[in-house]
Amino acid sequence: xxxxxxxxxxxxxxxxxIVLAGNPNVGKSVFFNALTGVYVDVxxxxxxxxDVSHGKFGDDVVMDTPGVYGVSSFNDExxxxxxxxxxxxxxxxxxxxxxxxxxxxxxxxLIDMGKPVIVALNMMDDVERNGIKIDVEKLSNLLGVPxxxxxxxxxxxxxxxxxxxxxxRVGNANPxxxxxxxxxxEKVEHQSEALLILEDDDEFLxxxxxxxxxxxxxxxxxxxxxxxEIISKVIINDNEKNSIRQKLGYxxxxxxxxxxxxxxxxxxxxxxxxxxxxxxxxxxxEETIMQGYYEPFVKGIFANLFGDNTVxxxxxxxxxxxxxxxxxxxxxxxxxxxxxxYFFMSLLEDSGYLPRIASLSDKVLSFFGLNGRAIIPIILGxxxxxxxxxxxxxLGTRREKIIATALLGLTIPCSAQLGVIAGxxxxxxxxxxxxxxxxxxxxxxxxxxxxxxxxxxESSHLFIDLPPIRMPRISNVVKKTWxxxxxxxxxATPLFALGAVIITFLSETNxxxxxxxxxxxxxxxxxxxxxxxxxxxxxxxxxxDFGAAGLTDLTLTPEQTVVSLVTITLFVPCIASIIxxxxxxxxxxxxxxxxxxxxxxxxxxxxxAFILI
Amino acid sequence: xxxxxxxxxxxIVIKNILDxxxxxxxxxxxxxxxxxxxxxxxxxxxxIILGNRLQEIAIGRELxxxxxxxxxx
Numbered sequence: 194x195x196x197x198x199x200x201x202x203x204x205x206x207x208x209x210x211i212v213l214a215g216n217p218n219v220g221k222s223v224f225f226n227a228l229t230g231v232y233v234d235v236x237x238x239x240x241x242x243x244d245v246s247h248g249k250f251g252d253d254v255v256m257d258t259p260g261v262y263g264v265s266s267f268n269d270e271x272x273x274x275x276x277x278x279x280x281x282x283x284x285x286x287x288x289x290x291x292x293x294x295x296x297x298x299x300x301x302x303l304i305d306m307g308k309p310v311i312v313a314l315n316m317m318d319d320v321e322r323n324g325i326k327i328d329v330e331k332l333s334n335l336l337g338v339p340x341x342x343x344x345x346x347x348x349x350x351x352x353x354x355x356x357x358x359x360x361x362r363v364g365n366a367n368p369x370x371x372x373x374x375x376x377x378x379e380k381v382e383h384q385s386e387a388l389l390i391l392e393d394d395d396e397f398l399x400x401x402x403x404x405x406x407x408x409x410x411x412x413x414x415x416x417x418x419x420x421x422e423i424i425s426k427v428i429i430n431d432n433e434k435n436s437i438r439q440k441l442g443y444x445x446x447x448x449x450x451x452x453x454x455x456x457x458x459x460x461x462x463x464x465x466x467x468x469x470x471x472x473x474x475x476x477x478x479e480e481t482i483m484q485g486y487y488e489p490f491v492k493g494i495f496a497n498l499f500g501d502n503t504v505x506x507x508x509x510x511x512x513x514x515x516x517x518x519x520x521x522x523x524x525x526x527x528x529x530x531x532x533x534x535y536f537f538m539s540l541l542e543d544s545g546y547l548p549r550i551a552s553l554s555d556k557v558l559s560f561f562g563l564n565g566r567a568i569i570p571i572i573l574g575x576x577x578x579x580x581x582x583x584x585x586x587x588l589g590t591r592r593e594k595i596i597a598t599a600l601l602g603l604t605i606p607c608s609a610q611l612g613v614i615a616g617x618x619x620x621x622x623x624x625x626x627x628x629x630x631x632x633x634x635x636x637x638x639x640x641x642x643x644x645x646x647x648x649x650x651e652s653s654h655l656f657i658d659l660p661p662i663r664m665p666r667i668s669n670v671v672k673k674t675w676x677x678x679x680x681x682x683x684x685a686t687p688l689f690a691l692g693a694v695i696i697t698f699l700s701e702t703n704x705x706x707x708x709x710x711x712x713x714x715x716x717x718x719x720x721x722x723x724x725x726x727x728x729x730x731x732x733x734x735x736x737x738d739f740g741a742a743g744l745t746d747l748t749l750t751p752e753q754t755v756v757s758l759v760t761i762t763l764f765v766p767c768i769a770s771i772i773x774x775x776x777x778x779x780x781x782x783x784x785x786x787x788x789x790x791x792x793x794x795x796x797x798x799x800x801x802a803f804i805l806i
Numbered sequence: 807x808x809x810x811x812x813x814x815x816x817x818i819v820i821k822n823i824l825d826x827x828x829x830x831x832x833x834x835x836x837x838x839x840x841x842x843x844x845x846x847x848x849x850x851x852x853x854i855i856l857g858n859r860l861q862e863i864a865i866g867r868e869l870x871x872x873x874x875x876x877x878x879x
Contacts (some may be wrong), residue, residue, distance in 0.1 A: 206826065234836050254815055262831070262834045262835060265829075267831055292859050292860060292861050293859065294836050294859065294861060295834075295836055298833075298836075299834075300835045323860065364860075380813070385873070408832070409830060410829065410830060410843075412832065413830060413833040413838075414833060414838060414839075417833050417834075417836070417838055417841075420836075438811075440859070441848070444846050446847050446849060446855060446864075447847065448849060448850060448852075548864070551864070552849060552853045552855070552864040553849060553852070555852045555853050555864075555866055555867075556851045556853075556867070557854040557868075559868070563865070564866055565853065565864070646862070654825075654828070654865075654866035654868055654869035655853050655864060655865065655866035655869065656828055656831065656832070656863070656864070656865055656866065656869060657863065657864050658835060658857070658861070658862070658863055659862040659863065659864055726844070760862065773849045
């Protein structure tokens with residue numbers, strides 16, 4: 194068997210594969226950057242990236258892996274990490290010195306694999322601050338591999354790690370486990386494969402035709418005991434005092450303080466993104482820069498080229514032009530909102546707050562057949578439904594994934610759409626905002642409750658590690674914000690352009706009027722909106738915010754505004770997220786969610802119109 | 807008794823985890839038969855937070871009902 198078949202990484206002949214392995218949030222990416230000079234996404238929540246970054250160190254290849262607590266197949270991250278680690282030539286194991294008892298489990302497993310290992314004992318400053326002393330030399334002797342103390346974010350010890358990388362050694366494997374392993378090793382290529390067979394990993398059991406040995410728990414227990422033994426020997430001074438950061442962590446968890454903290458955080462996010470960015474910043478970027486300077490400039494060029502009353506002019510520079518509408522929406526409207534949103538998400542992730550929000554919301558989400566982890570895709574959904582739908586992978590069971598995907602597709606407005614909605618509803622006053630919020634929340638709760646009742650099976654329970662509360666590093670937050678914004682723009686721009694083309698085509702061929710008239714009975718009689726509102730709905734299929742923005746051009750009464758905003762929020766998600774939905778879920782499930790949101794949107798909109806108008 | 811009955815600040819020892827999938831994963835995070843931990847926080851009706859020195863793990867309330875523990879001292 195070969196390394197990284199699924200990853201398509203080109204490894205030159207004779208090059209060694211240096212693999213970085215470690216638990217989540219131990220600072221792996223800092224080492225990766227230091228070795229290769231390339232930036233990778235750093236995340237504080239276990240399981241937000243499944244990509245493997247790779248780069249060069251001299252003539253050798255360095256590969257990063259997702260943070261895992263052990264090498265096995267409990268989730269996607271672990272499968273990816275396993276695939277890379279198992280065929281690595283040198284393993285650089287990054288260990289959080291403060292959480293030695295947690296991290297050494299993976300270290301010992303790597304050593305049991307018979308791999309040359311070098312340990313970077315990271316976050317040594319945290320250890321000192323907490324009044325703990327670690328006997329590094331003794332730890333190195335007990336493990337049988339080099340151990341280098343580091344404070345990676347300050348650059349301390351990194352050179353030492355680089356110098357010693359090729360001194361990585363095969364460590365002291367667990368003698369009890371090796372006894373079990375002896376018979377298997379002879380029948381397979383690598384000791385690492387043998388270990389995974391011993392630990393009942395289905396992939397390797399099947400590949401080599403072994404049957405389950407049911408020894409995994411026993412092996413894990415032996416390893417855990419070895420960890421505890423090592424800990425008792427190397428930790429010299431263990432001061433169990435509560436640090437301020439730990440206290441802050443508890444305040445975030447206790448509902449009495451935690452809910453107000455969460456409310457304040459969300460309020461600040463709303464004020465900054467919903468009011469400042471969506472209002473002031475977008476006012477400058479969209480109206481002043483794009484519509485004030487950019488569009489007249491483009492229009493001038495195309496009027497000279499084609500004349501200002503031709504199809505080509507309208508296709509490129511007209512009302513829905515590829516070079517007018519698309520850049521104005523993408524750069525003028527969307528980009529500032531998306532930057533604002535990802536900036537806050539990165540702060541939440543890197544500070545360690547996100548898993549605490551997950552714990553806090555566990556109970557509420559359990560009513561909808563989800564556990565607290567589902568708060569991650571839900572919060573992300575307020576940024577971009579497409580991305581959030583991908584992260585539903587981190588949920589434990591199929592039914593949870595279906596519920597989360599349906600809730601995202603139906604009820605959560607993405608950041609771009611949110612900006613437009615906020616802009617339209619804010620001038621109407623608190624009453625209409627309340628009607629909107631209550632309706633959307635009601636649909637959310639109803640959908641969740643029904644799906645939880647209807648779908649067979651049982652959802653998984655919350656079981657997560659809470660990383661320590663840390664001050665996020667601003668440089669990392671900025672880099673991450675930009676990386677994610679850039680990815681979003683790359684994904685969204687072609688779809689916007691496609692949307693612009695479709696709309697121009699529909700309007701040139703008068704099909705728009707035909708469709709408007711077709712939907713007119715719905716829009717006019719049922720939703721009690723002007724028939725042009727159908728435009729917005731059609732555009733909404735292309736991108737949801739596209740649709741919401743289309744409403745701003747209409748003259749609507751406050752009641753009509755609320756009805757149309759509710760409908761457009763519940764309305765089918767954008768093309769990109771539908772594609773992802775079909776990729777992540779089965780055809781039948783995706784189609785049901787898609788059509789379901791169609792029906793739900795018009796039904797709820799109609800009922801609301803009946804009550805209000 | 808089961809974990810959901812533990813009180814904040816209590817030192818407890820894990821006796822058994824009656825969920826096969828979680829039991830294996832829990833060993834890796836330091837929760838296994840005989841492990842001594844403390845109940846560091848409880849979210850009303852929500853998860854139990856277990857602390858082992860500076861390591862913390864949140865466990866859903868329903869799952870906590872499937873974890874048998876004894877109180878130390």
